Amino acid sequence: MGERRQHPSKRATPNQRASSQQARNPRTKTRKPSKQGPIARRKPAQRSKTAPQPKSSRQRKRRRTLRIPLGSAGRRVQIIGIAMAIAISLCAGRLLQLQGFDSAAYGAIATASLTTSKPLLPARGEITDRNGEVLAGTTPAFDITADPTLTSQDCGEPDQVYGKLCGLAEATKIADIIGKHTKIDKQQTIATLMRHDTRFVYVKKKVPADIYTDIATELDAAGLPGIYRENDPIRTYPAGAVASNVVGFVNGENKGQAGLEYSENSSLAGTEGKESYESAPNGSKIPLGESKITPAKNGVNYQLTIDSELQWVAQRRLDAAVAKTGSQSGMAITMDVTSGQVLAMAQSPGYNSNEPGKTDPDNLGNRLVSQTYEPGSVEKVLTSAALIDSGTADPDTKVQVPPTIASGGGRIKDAEPHGTVDYTMRGVIAHSSNIGTLMLTRQMDKKTLHDYLSSFGLGRQTGIELPGEASGVLPGADMKDYTRDQIAFGQGLSVTAIQEAAAISAIVNGGVYHAPTVIKSATNADGSSVAINRTSPRRVVSAKTSAEVRDMMEAVVTRNEISQQFLMLDHYRTGGKTGTAQRYNASCGCYRGYVTSFVGIAPLNDPKILTYVVLDNPKHGDSGTGTAAPVYTDIMDFALPRYGIAPDQKNKRWGAAQMDRPLTW
Template structure:
């Protein structure tokens, strides 16, 4: 007979097992709700909490009158959360967004297929009203985030100066790069709690740190004169079939840059489409041998030494032996008696060498340095080069001669412009400036510190050279094409052989004209440089007309009248 076990024992065993399981559950419950509750709450909150960057509005870049050259515009970024987009509506979402945003439907569909992603950007820089229309469709998983984008109202206007920003809003070139910290401001941040499908949970904890807007930067350039300079240099580069060109206009007493133009000039709205070489500011980054525009420095060194005056007479042949080289003037001529003023006015290489022989190499070198050669100008523009000025101890016999008339050294357009600003300013060099000031945190304008002023040559020497330069623009000079009716103009042509890395030697020419007006009371100076022109190559015929056109426009814009005085007679030739 089968004997069954005691039911009481079975019941007791079951109760023991149940009590053990319940004790485990109770212990776990105590651990979760008691011992580990704060840790688990924090983890849950961390999973729910989302943070979002609040972009700061970037400051504007303006010209001297406050006209905007770079401005920040509010926009929207359209994005997807593929995980919460309803599968049945993915095709409709892709079709709608592709139509509204002018995007490929396949591209958007590929983003929607990545359901592990919670954030996929569809389009940036969308107009807020257009974004509002897109959000009105009510698609789950489609969002719009407030952003900003950079707009350049002038397109190419002052492109090399202003520069541009990248997709992340960081300055990549020009003043956008140099003043990025000032312009960018400081981004803010906000955090909030979201549910499983990304929806914001109301009445939960949230924090918000407001963004700090960027400050504005005001430049010294005049928008109208800048435009005229760009038009003039672009037209001449095209007409002469040149490789490139630059124009600089400076206010003589203050050293402020009124215009700085390049051709080709980068279009800031589509800067990615421009070749890398066209995105830089050639006026400060491109170095070249200055040629005859450099002769005023040799003249200053000779006059300051007391060995030469403007009326000192030289018997000038058309060639001269310098060490192992025979150096020539631009055109053959019989020996002629020229005053030093005539040598500068007629741009004689041989005569300049003869004057330089009266001073030491060190004195000439020191004068180059005093005028700013071999060093950056101090303007603070990105990409500026210092040029090349070899130490005088290493000059060869022929190099000492060629340096005197501007071959064998390299400079930037701004360095040459600064030399003539110094002469026009009575021998006082004012460090070139291009930033008039910035705004503070309250939007108030704060002027930039006054630039450094350095006396380079005496006022008497500057006046003497200025008269020589007036003669250079006169009937017997090389710069007649730079003359402006009614105004006294002082200036100098330059035609130098151009070193080209592509051909591995001297290929082509650099044509230059630089001058100032009114010559007896200088207000503005301007420089035009044309690189590698194919149709004509002399500074007097290629660059001087650009100077004349730009300076004429600038004089009218600034309402600078003629002084009404006449140019004194300057003796260029001695009759023997």
């Protein structure tokens, strides 16, 4: 039988084992305790010369073994179960959040990732003249785009020679076809078609639709893929430079930059639509997928009061006058005095709306609404209307006019040197006497003068539908005495051409002011009318005052043979007023040069049309009679028959014999 093991409780203690060992080995001696105590250093034992004896198995068992206590198996199961329960609860909570609370949001995100939206561009509204001639229209066109991964093959790294040349043949063929139909930089186009860092590039912008069709047909026939298109219509101006300062132009993004294109840009542009559809990861439309279209709303169409043929005549005649007189610039405006409608509004130099970049930026605005100047003697029409309507004077009021008169520390004189002259008020206006005008104006208080000029529209915008309108400057009712003297004959205040023309139109039109306008009507794309804000007409002077002012204006054109030669019209009785004002120069803060002008109406007794011409700083000629009046007569001789206005008589000119009202006393 094998050796019987003792129960742990019956095993011998270490002392018992030691005693037992000594009993079994009588040679083992008991070591006496050291006299030096437990910390005394022991002498090294002498090594036996004999071979070391191996330790017994009992001595090897004295080394202690590291033991890790293991917990209870039941507790381990409980801990694992709790951990699994927590994990399952977290997963269930997240699942509840995704499917129960956030399902709609995550569904929308998923749908959006598979939905493609594209804008639907509206058609920009047309601008036509009063007779329906297109002044601004839109031609269908496209931007040519490309996917370079399809227009050339990517064969390697771009810095490798082979990689640079790979795909060159395809890109060159495409560039050749596009270049055959439109102007491009061939090398730049090839480089664009060979880019491999993007899948979208622009190749050529604003290609007319018919040209793009030819390009697409040739590319398809050659089997060259990767060329696409984007809708990008071209704004065109068939009349070119005619009424360009009124119509304006757009930039490359079809946004208005000047004229009505700018002031009415939002309504002309329309409202952009949108197409949304389900798409595959590569962007292609899923045929049976969900799609939604919000149609674009095309822009408003505007019909102007401008007559393009009359505008062309005015522009050509004004250009000739500016060139002949060496003027810095010129302006001409023709109005229907009964409605405030502007029939022509020309400026020189002008520009072509199709090529605005080829002109001086200073010419891109509209001087007739933005440029202010001192009007000179044309202002005497307004002064005389205030004098007559306020009861201060009438056409037959007698004035003894001296050669000069003191004002503001200096002396004022007339353009025509003279001694003391006995003028009627009619004669003062006919001879354009500064002295006589200010003498009469001194009889009226300054507030009354200011209020009349303000009611005529000076010192504030007229509200015409064009951008950049200036207000001009009208001194207040507390103006200095010398300022009142200057204002009486057209200095000391500033106006715009549209302000002055509208004011005189009101005075000769029975005294009723109509705010000037260049828009006749507006319609939506479906033909429905669009409301236009209109200012109600207002009375500024009486009908009697209006008639008496016209009487004095006729005296201007019939007073002598020279005035008759330059100022009278063929077959129509007319009245007018010349103007010559010293020109203020901002660079020196002084007066330098002149502004010459002429304003006239016809027929005299029942005015229908007014034309006002202004030349800025002419080098040849310093009077409105010789510089501006010839432009006026040419425009009116064309306009009056064109609008079917019956002539006053069959004779060529309305002679001086019919003018029998006194100018002197």
